[in-house]
Amino acid sequence: MKKQFTVICLLLLLFTIHCSLFTVAEAKVYIDITSPGAKKLPIAIFDLEGTSGKEISEIIRDDLTFTGLFIYIDKASYIESVLQSFKPINWTPLGIEAVVKGNVLEEKNLTATITLYDTFEGKEIFKKQYQAEKDLLRQLSHNIANDIYKALTGKSGIFRSKIAFVAEDNGEKSIYIMDWDGHRIKKLGLKGTLVLTPHWSPDSTKIIYSSERGRQWGIFLINFSRMTDKKIFDAKGINMAGDFFPKGDSFVFSSSKDGTPDIFTFNMDDGRVRKITSSYGIDVSPAVSPDGEYIAFVSDRGGSPQVYLMRSDGNEVRRLTFEGSYNTSPSWSPLGDRIVFSGRRGGKNHICIIKPDGSELTQLTEHGNNEDPSFSPDGRYITFSSDRDGTKGVYLMRANGEAQKEITPKGLRAFGPRWSPN
Amino acid sequence: MRRFWIFLVLIVFVSYGCQQRVATKPDGQPSGQQQDSSQAQKGSDKIPEQKVASVESKDLSTKAVQEKEGMFKDILFDFDKYDVKDIYKPVLQSVSSWMTKNGSAKLSIEGHCDERGTNEYNLALGDRRAKAVKDSLVSFGVPSSKIDMISYGEEKPLCKEQNEDCWSKNRRAHFVILEKAGK
Structure with missing residues (x-):
């Protein structure tokens, strides 16, 4: 009996190996997109x-x-x-x-x-x-x-992803959502004279954004499953929403509620606010790394606006950008191996990309002012705003700067795009 | 009987192990038989779509204050700077003496920037400019509780041309007197 059992176990094992081998053989990769010189x-x-x-x-x-x-x-x-x-x-x-x-x-x-x-x-x-x-x-x-x-x-496509952005219609700004290719633009009907870059929750079911209403900057939450929009934070001064943490239960923001603009975290379960930077000058535009361990942000503590990195608890602050005198709007790649930001070069703002260790700085745009960059969920593309054709619009490009194109209609003043995480 | 059960377990196990293969196996059947493992629904892939209806919200804040502008000159700043220059001392003095005479009035300081910077940083910069002016006024004796601040960054330019003359007018702290409405 025992022998019989062993034989059966062996057989099972064999079949399993056979099956997994077969699966591997079938999942042929026609293009290895991870290799830089891959043939089209x-x-x-x-x-x-x-x-x-x-x-x-x-x-x-x-x-x-x-x-x-x-x-x-x-x-x-x-x-x-x-x-x-x-x-x-x-x-x-x-x-x-x-x-x-x-x-x-x-x-x-x-x-x-x-x-x-x-x-x-x-x-x-x-x-x-x-x-x-x-x-x-x-x-x-x-x-x-x-x-x-x-x-x-062998990799997942991003063709069902969406881009949220801000656009202006008759002097009033709103949050808009469109397909990644610029089709099916939908205005969410939120009214406000001033609205800033939206930020997606990790599961793409929520958006937080900042808006000025009645002389106060508040942070608002849109919940797509409930179709609601409500204010979740306000205080004196400016309050600007940053990225969600990977778990989706908290986010980072900047606020001048204590005097000067600093970085805080907000816990959505209990509404608890925690201060993580404290400087005399400006700390703003916090971006959370995909693993939630680090925060990139902009500070003028060194005399000009530059991108800095720190641990999510505010420790181990170090400066990331040294070239140029105006580097702002950092955002992480989904793998956490790149940070994209807007850097002032030759009097204009351009999309630049850098590794978190400060190496391989590359400028990706050449014309007009290019701002608010954010990566696609697979890290292969970047959306940003540009005024190269006169009015600000939302653009796409590959993460190496190729194939730059405007996707919002001409004449619609659009900016602050953010790619949905899925 | 025991062998039958073992055989059954074996079948189940093997077919489970091979599931991946089934999902990508060439299918000669005309339609409807195949399932994708990621979207396992009967028959064919039904394309789901969460319809995004209009999100509506109301602005509940009512304007309970009247705003008065233009009583005082703007305080101007250098590019990317927020220090209040000495030449603006007379302006600050006249604001502070007006505030002392009008004890019930509140003052709002708006911080503005030129368009060249990026949006969020400009809002922070505008905030810092408003705060610098507030701090100066407090040092002139205006109670801190009488002063509100708001930053508009580059969003409300005074002048809309793209030249230094225009930009310098936009890099400003602007005074607005807030008085209770309905008097």
């Missing part, structure tokens, strides 16, 4: 069959090409039609490595069936069906793009 992957994307097929395919194409990881091969060069069955020989001579085919049915809902092919191995990578209400066409398309991205890179 040539991909063919058919217009899906069906009325809104072209629109969906264009959204998928735009999502994938913005990443800079794919080369979209134009439809004109396809030998195979969308109706013909997939044959690797139709693609390999063109150097195309992945093909997206499918159709979309429009009944009560949209139902899209998508197949992603690997041309060199001549096989399906996945075949999936997606369903959504008709007015969620963009979200459906972004979901497809996320799945294609995940299948080819």
Whole structure:
């Protein structure tokens, strides 16, 4: 009996190993996005069959090409039609490595069936069906793009993420939310003459922001699951919300309630406020590291505004930026390996990036004033505001400065963008 | 019987171990059979969307005060500085003597900046400018409790051109007299 049991255990173990090996073998990574010199992957994307097929395919194409990881091969060069069955020989001579085919049915809902092919191995990578209400066409398309991205890179896509920002309409500022690609802009209807950069909770269900109402700067909380907006903190002087801590139950802010602007933490469970810096001058714009251990902030204690780092309890303060005489608005990358900030160079503000040890300082923008930078949830992109075309607007770029583009409509004065954590 | 159970456990275990593979296995079936492990719903992926409706809020604060501006000159600052220059002593003196004569009045000092800095830092700078002026007034004998401060940073420029002449006018501390309304 004992022997039998051992055999069975062994068998189980074998099967498990077999399965995990098989899984590893299947999860082939087509583009290693972690390697800097990775070759771009040539991909063919058919217009899906069906009325809104072209629109969906264009959204998928735009999502994938913005990443800079794919080369979209134009439809004109396809030998195979969308109706013909997939044959690797139709693609390999063109150097195309992945093909997206499918159709979309429009009944009560949209139902899209998508197949992603690997041309060199001549096989399906996945075949999936997606369903959504008709007015969620963009979200459906972004979901497809996320799945294609995940299948080819092994990493999660950011195509369903959102950006919150501040914009001005008839002299009144409000918090707005849009898709990461600048579509589906939604004004949240909060009124105030002055509103500052919103900050997302780690689960993306809440936003805190600062606003001046009735000659007082208060910190407000928008809760999306309850659809409420309420003041959670006010005091004399300026009170400006910073980042949430990773657990989502507390956040950091700056306030001049005790005289000069200092950094504080706010516990949302009991409303407890804790002071963590105390200087004669200005301490402002606190940003929490992804592990919650460190805070980057701006201080003029050295004579000019510079970015400093400290432990979350206020200890071990050290200066991070030394180049330039005006460095502000720090924000962490999701891995905590970079800090992006706005630095004054040649009379204009520019987006700069630096490692937390102070090395590898790089300037990423060249034209206009560029401010309020924040990373995408995968750390590959940065959103920021720029006035390079006259009016301030929200822009995106890759984290290396490539592919800079404005995503808010011309004429909408928009700034203070923050990418949602997921 | 015992063997049957062991066999069953084995099957369950093996299929569990292979689940990942099933999720990415090429599927020849026309539709609807496959599930994605991350969004395991029946049939196909249903795209969820949390609808963001309009968040409405009301400003409950009512204006209980009347504001009077322009009685005193603005105090101007250098770029990125918040020290009150000696040349503004006469202005501070006239503010303080007015405050002494009008015991019931309250004073609000607005701190402003030019547009060149970044938003949050400018608000902090404006706050610091307002505080520097308040501290000076207190040293002239105005009770601290009579003075409010508010920073507007770069948000309320006096002059909107992009040149030093204009910027220098915007780097200011501005005095507003607050009196109880409804008198």
